[in-house]
Amino acid sequence: MPVIQVEKLTKAFRTYKKKPGFRGALAGLFHREYEQTLAAKDVSFTVEEGEFVGFLGPNGAGKTTTLKMLAGLLYPTSGEARVLGYVPWERQDGYRRQFALLLGQKNQLWWDLPARESLELNAKIYGIAADSFERTVGELTELLDVKDKLNVMVRELSLGERMKMELIASLLHQPKVLFLDEPTIGLDVVSQKKVRQFLRHHNATRKTTILLTSHYMADIQELCPRVIIIDHGTIFFDGRLHEVLDRFADFKLVTIQCESGESGSAENLKKYGEVVEQTPASIKLKVKRDRVIPVCKALLDELLVSDIDIQEVPIEDVIRQIFARQ
Numbered sequence: 227m228p229v230i231q232v233e234k235l236t237k238a239f240r241t242y243k244k245k246p247g248f249r250g251a252l253a254g255l256f257h258r259e260y261e262q263t264l265a266a267k268d269v270s271f272t273v274e275e276g277e278f279v280g281f282l283g284p285n286g287a288g289k290t291t292t293l294k295m296l297a298g299l300l301y302p303t304s305g306e307a308r309v310l311g312y313v314p315w316e317r318q319d320g321y322r323r324q325f326a327l328l329l330g331q332k333n334q335l336w337w338d339l340p341a342r343e344s345l346e347l348n349a350k351i352y353g354i355a356a357d358s359f360e361r362t363v364g365e366l367t368e369l370l371d372v373k374d375k376l377n378v379m380v381r382e383l384s385l386g387e388r389m390k391m392e393l394i395a396s397l398l399h400q401p402k403v404l405f406l407d408e409p410t411i412g413l414d415v416v417s418q419k420k421v422r423q424f425l426r427h428h429n430a431t432r433k434t435t436i437l438l439t440s441h442y443m444a445d446i447q448e449l450c451p452r453v454i455i456i457d458h459g460t461i462f463f464d465g466r467l468h469e470v471l472d473r474f475a476d477f478k479l480v481t482i483q484c485e486s487g488e489s490g491s492a493e494n495l496k497k498y499g500e501v502v503e504q505t506p507a508s509i510k511l512k513v514k515r516d517r518v519i520p521v522c523k524a525l526l527d528e529l530l531v532s533d534i535d536i537q538e539v540p541i542e543d544v545i546r547q548i549f550a551r552q
């Protein structure tokens with residue numbers, strides 16, 4: 227049975243539309259106008275045990291809302307979900323002990339305590355035994371390289387260090403399911419890499435089921451074989467990351483090496499595609515996917531080609547394109 231089952235999950239937020247100025251505020255006292263935002267609309271998917279799924283979408287797409295419903299922080303307007311057999315918003319203790327939600331944009335640790343004490347408080351909430359706590363904190367601080375930061379006040383930690391502590395806090399009770407909402411946002415490149423390595427290791431060794439959102443395609447590319455893409459509250463792709471390219475990438479990059487001075491005139495090459503780069507001995511063309519084979523044939527006929535290389539457009543560009551199109 228899948229660990230996460232989501233069926234037509236929908237969340238409508240009703241927001242009060244305030245008219246400008248004092249008159250508007252006064253009018254609002256008597257007659258309020260509401261606007262409705264469908265933050266999630268008929269969202270359906272399933273996730274099997276141990277999967278590491280990337281949840282992608284532009285700002286405001288409905289990612290956080292969906293994760294919050296799965297964590298039981300929000301009631302859906304309609305639809306169903308089960309995680310580990312539990313209905314999240316029933317907030318049963320059995321469920322609370324088996325999942326964690328990390329909100330990268332929110333601080334969940336006690337600001338005015340040393341990191342260690344803040345973690346201890348978290349451990350108390352979950353009723354974690356002292357020896358188990360010591361073992362877990364020892365192991366996780368080692369892996370995340372923050373062993374020497376345990377006595378530092380949370381508010382004095384760097385963003386990267388704090389996020390690592392947040393991650394440790396969310397893992398103290400050894401959850402089977404992890405919802406990670408932008409866990410690397412704003413981190414320096416080194417911390418980002420460390421967190422990524424850690425997550426990969428954790429998923430591989432513990433078989434933890436993880437749903438991750440991130441603005442950084444590097445996170446998704448390194449961690450998530452499968453992605454779910456959502457926009458305006460609706461899922462429009464759910465599949466292997468590499469299939470995103472097959473489905474949405476309109477172009478490939480064709481690079482040709484030829485005898486020096488033989489790379490032809492840019493004007494002449496334009497008919498094959500956009501010239502991205504050109505040196506006397508090489509050309510890089512952006513060619514429509516379905517034209518790649520005929521274009522290569524034509525180039526081989528026309529030029530003294532010594533090498534040819536066909537590459538996918540970077541996935542980051544493809545995703546950006548998809549969202550620009552929506």
Ligand SMILES: Nc1ncnc2c1ncn2[C@@H]1O[C@H](COP(=O)(O)OP(=O)(O)O)[C@@H](O)[C@H]1O
Binds near residue numbers: 239263286288
């Ligand atoms: N508490 C709320 N009240 C009203 N609207 C909200 C609330 N939370 C989120 N929204 C709206 O729902 C939509 C989805 O938001 P969110 O789930 O945070 O998107 P994402 O995490 O993908 O950036 C946005 O239009 C957002 O403004």
Ligand SMILES: [Mg+2]
Binds near residue numbers: 286291
């Ligand atoms: Mg969000």
